[in-house]
Every structure is written in structure tokens, then in C-alpha cells.
Amino acid sequence: MPELPEVEVSRLGISPFLIGNDIKKIHVYQANLRWPVPEAVYLTEGLAITSIYRRAKYLLLETVMGSLILHLGMSGKLRVVDRTTPRIKHDHVDIELTTGKVLRLNDPRRFGAFLFQAPNETHPLLTKLGPEPLTEKFNANAIYQRSRGKQLAIKQFIMDNHVVVGVGNIYANEALFKAGIDPRRAAGNISLARYQKLVGHIKETLHQAIAQGGTTLKDFAQTDGRPGYFAQQLLVYGKAGQPCPQCFRELAEVRQNNRSSVYCRTCQK
DNA sequence: CGGTCTACCTGAAAGC
């Protein structure tokens, strides 16, 4: 499922229901997510959620005793429902509030996570992450320098969490198309000027998707339970064999590290 | 270290 825009949209969607309200009880129906759910999550029962922020694709719900950490993996969804709403298949975790609302995590593939971090600590998973893509810390100069000497394909380079977080397969494809860069090109073989273009397109693409409520394919629903928006304008992802939106020649597809890359042989070099 | 590959899990879709 979710790429960064969906996670950000989820954050915006759930915040009004959660911030300032008390956690009544945490219900873990399936503790075997990507990592076992730690007992420490129960330390937050009885406490108010003071803020919710996002780091990469992790959501952190803060209380004075520590933060609950959520990750949606490939198939996770968050919804805010009434306490009495019956659970459905793959509803694994409920964060029940004293308001009668419940933040409910549904995740068929269980690649998601529900973890905890103590106050003034950073969970080990969050310590090695690269810059946020929508901040100044992610800029052309920095990744140009970092890419020198690398034979790694540019697509894999920008999907590396140490380089920049939050660029998943969909947006890597889209941004490379907009920047006119062949996804297979060696990262170390790309000029600063082209990195400037690429960085701009990554930021723009993510901004657009957030603004439109997150790209919605089959797995995402709005956090208040309404179905999500459908198909923002993706230019190339999932469109192999169809005409390039720019030159109308057939879009090609290759696999890189087991992930599909769709690109235009003519427009991307 | 840099780069590649597997593993985790379910379900939809495609192939036969």
C-alpha cells in the first residue's frame, strides 16, 4: 500500500479524532506483525495523545510516557471507527479512546508494525533514516555528492532510505519519467543539473499526491472510512504497453531488484 | 563497505 503521501494523508485524517484525547485501552488481536507487538504499548493506556507526527512512513502517536509507532507496510490501512463497529478480517489492533472512537489497524499481509518508543528515545528503526523528501535537507547538491562513484541504478538509489526516505516504487517511476531519466542509469553518471530536475520532480510529485488525498489504488481507503479517491494522474506507473503521455510511443517495463520499472525508451535517457 | 537477495504474509489476477 501506502507510499509517503498516503501516510501523510492518514496522519491528517486521524489527527482530529486523536489529538488531545485519552487512550482508554489498547487491543492487540494479532501480535505477529512485522515484529511482535511489544508489551510496552500498554504503558500508554490512560494517557492523552499530545501530538502525531510522521517520520518517513512511520506515524508516531505521542504521549507523556512514550510514543506508539505505526507502520502500514504494503497493505496496512488506518480507520477511525466507533467502538461498536464490528471488526472485520485482518483488523489487528485497536487504539480505543475515551471518546468512543477507535483507531483501527487493518493489515492483511502483516508487513506493518506497531511499536513503542520511550520518551527522549529514538527507536532503532528510526535512527538511520535519511532526510525527509519535503525538507531542505533533501537537495540536489547533497545527493549529487553522495551519488559520485556509484554504479547503482538511479531508481534504486532514490529508493534507498539512507539517501532519502519516503520514495517508493510508484513515485520513483513517476519522478524519473518527469525528469527524463532512464531508471537504469548509474546514479554516479548523472549530472548535477539533472539531479536538480529530479529532486524538484520528487518533491512536486509527492506534494501533488498529498494535496489530492494520496494516490489510491486498490488498497487505500480514507481514514474516516469513506472510500479513497481514485487514481490521481499517474503518468507511467502501471501503464506498460500503453502510449507514453509525451511522445505516444509504447511504454516499456523492466524489473530492477524485483520491482517493476515503467519508462519511455525515447523520453528517458 | 557497496550492492544484491531473501524473507515476512495474504489475496487478487493471470495462466493453464
Next chain:
DNA sequence: TGCTTTCAGGTAGACC
């Protein structure tokens, strides 16, 4: 129709 195979938006950790 039904069985088998492939693929899916993530990413840590093992491996060479």
C-alpha cells in the same frame, strides 16, 4: 471450473 503461479505500494537483515 479449479488448481497453480505470479505479482503487489515496504524494507530490515543476511549474504557475497
